[in-house]
Amino acid sequence: MPAIVGERIQGGRLGDSVTRPDGTAKVQGSFQFSSDLHAENCLWGATLRSPHPYARIVSIDVSAAYRINGVEAIITAADVPGKPTYGLISQDQPVFASEVVRYVGEPVAAVAADHPETCRRALEAIVVVYEVLQPLTDPELAIDGSHPPIHPDGNLIRHQRIVCGDVHATGDIVVEGTYVLGMQDQAFLGLEAAMALPDPGGAGVQLHVATQWLHEDQKQIAACLGLEPSAVRLTLGGVGGAFGAREDISLQVHTCLLALRTGRPMRMHYSREESFLGHVHRHPATVWMRHHATADGHLVKIESRMVFDGGAYASTSSAVLINAVTHAQGPYRCANAVVDGYAVRTNNLPCGAMRGFGVVQACFAHEGQMDQLAAACGLDPVEIRLRNAMVIGDRLITGQVIENVAPVERCIRETAALPLPDEPVGGHDHDPMRLPGGAGRTADAGHVRRGIGFAVSIKNLMYSETFDDYSTARCRLSDGVVTLKFATSEVGQGFVTIAAQIARSVLGVDEVRLDPIDTGVGSAGSTSASRQTWMSGGAVNAACLKVRGLLFDHVAATHGLGADSLAIDGADIVNAAGTFRLAVDEASSGVSFDETVEYRHKPTEDLDENGQGDCHTAFAFVAHRAVVDVDPELGLVKVIQIATAQDVGRALNPLSVLGQIEGGIAQGLGLAVMEEIIMSDGRVRNPSFTDYLLPTFLDMPNVVVSLIEEPDPIAPLGAKGVGEPPTISSTPAIVAAIRDAIGKPLFRVPVRPIDIIG
């Protein structure tokens, strides 16, 4: 693979490392994020949140708050005109808690005032009397029914069993473990922010918001406001990262309600502490697995029990759970399996989507198991994975056949072949910054141990289980200029770059304009599930192809040619015989073609009671190798290098792919050794960047990358989504490397100093 080098390409086509169209605005500070929006006569909004994980609301008194100069409105559950609840899959989450609060941070009221400080004082002046109840914080108590229901929908969100093959099969070698994952936060930098502009007379509202899915927000907001969806118009406010945390409603309904109540433009911004409380997180999970294998290391059977703590409301827990149980085997052949998965409701923080979506939890467990198996069989960690690597035609434990492209063995072999770091412990120049503990200068290089770990994963792409998954795009061509319109959330991943590349490639134009991203066109679906390059890329491609067909018909008619003989060559239209050449600019002069297309992927099936069914659309694979240095006395870890070979289908923009890989690995590293929302008794102990530790420049190692390009024939552009896989197996690879360094088992992430020392 040639080196990926970013060059200044502004008009590039598919396969080029084109730079971002919003890049210059972003580096100059002129790009408008949702928190940068402003309107004349604007008010500030703020949210009053529950201090208790579980309590009955006895009374709410807002009279003292109303007496503060500058306070314009205070709203509670009584002021929600439409549906009192929202939610992505089931609408079980109140806009404001009315009778009961179910987690620390649940919204109880909201205020509008002239200044953020006035808002803060107004919140302090609202008197809420609570009757504190015994919270349910242990997920096992939600499964066994020993705790009374904390919600009318009950404490079990979903149970799914997978039974496959011979459930009585046994292997010569049996290994088992219980793997625990802490709660991870998406920790995007651009905090939740929105601005709502009320229509005169309250007939509707315009909302500018950072979100992953404009149309789903529109549907849920309109229902809560008691308005038609068409009366609630959404425009994407610049998004400062998402990673799953912007798929659910947070401040959208509150901002609109306050704008409609006051008749004035309304801005709401979360603080960092509020953000930790105010969006869903990665599910903390406990995953027990027992692997049976032959003496030579071939998998015979997998048994697993998975418990996912969904927190107080359902969000996407049921879909996260399905991803976890259906990926229990990892990218390995296995004919027999019994898997039970539970997603439960507790009085902990609500959990939902985060990059990797259930597969992160399954992968940490199955990769720990593969290393245990390797040790039990006397095999190298790479060798045991090669022996079991899935190939095209293999079946998942759901019965679904892996089709088209499955370069698992290539991922493993290419990762293993990437060069190891040549630097010794502490670097060539004995730089203490290269040691575990860094600037703390705590480590004695002579005691530091190096370890190497390996992990592989499989990740489904797009939505599953019969969801009607589609994306819409509109393409207009006039006078050599293409204008694209879509509602695809650009969250930083670079869809805006790819979209223009597609249009240039299909239509031979140079200039591509992007219309504002809003609900003025059909839904694009969510920017999640590694789906937008495939889905919205597919929609843009299809719309451009339709326009190209109209252009060819026009050229054929005006020049007496067969439309079928025409093709794009560079910036020109040519015929097959080589006798005709006309610039697209000229051909489209004075005419206009305009097409809107909905793209759908192939339908999926539901799982039956035994977890059988073709519930997923497509898959991507990746391998990671981690090299770490560990100070076994202080329990400190320095990740030295990550190597990875990733199945990307086709790299439409190699520089952009590299950015997704490095960024995804950073989040996997965070889960491995740093990041955890620490909860006790339903309370969050570390809702700040001082106490929730994110990887910095000093924590993130260099990444060595190999892109595996085997275009997927069912992908519209051959390209697979690349965002999630880097986050999935990087975590277990790092943990495996730490185990290798210190020679002891580790079953929990993040790995804490006490886990290494204790």
Place this chain on the structure above:
Amino acid sequence: MSDGIGLNEQYTLHVNGEAFSVCDAWLGESLLFVLRERLGLMGSKGACEQGECGSCSVLVAGELVCSCLVLAASATDQPIVTIEGVAPLGSPSDVQQAFVDAGAVQCGFCTPGLIMATHSLLERTASPTESEIREELSGNVCRCTGYGRIIDAVQRVAVNRRSAVQ
């Protein structure tokens, strides 16, 4: 009606070579808040409010600081430079252009702070080692990129500036 928060402070800030009168302000406002909400300079970003992430980095009297931790009314007699003062709109600085070219920008929320920190670093250390870049920029958190392309961008600027001198 109880009193509000007292929006009655008046002072002058010197930002990007220009004097700005701040009127009817609350004394407790941070420099970040005043830059953004009173002067309309939205390029500096707030992401942690604790000086942990560097998104709000500006220069005060030549020093790189987190503007979320500076009381605006305490910065009245010192020259302040924000991201808007780095280069005219549409004419990015070498650091800004390198960030675009190297793929160092994804969501871009951390980017203005990192541009300020990188300019400051390269003023002090023309040819930083990779280790120095990591240490110097470690006060700026990026959640999207994993930092690799940012380091590449900084190294490109250092190389280009050296070759321009020679």
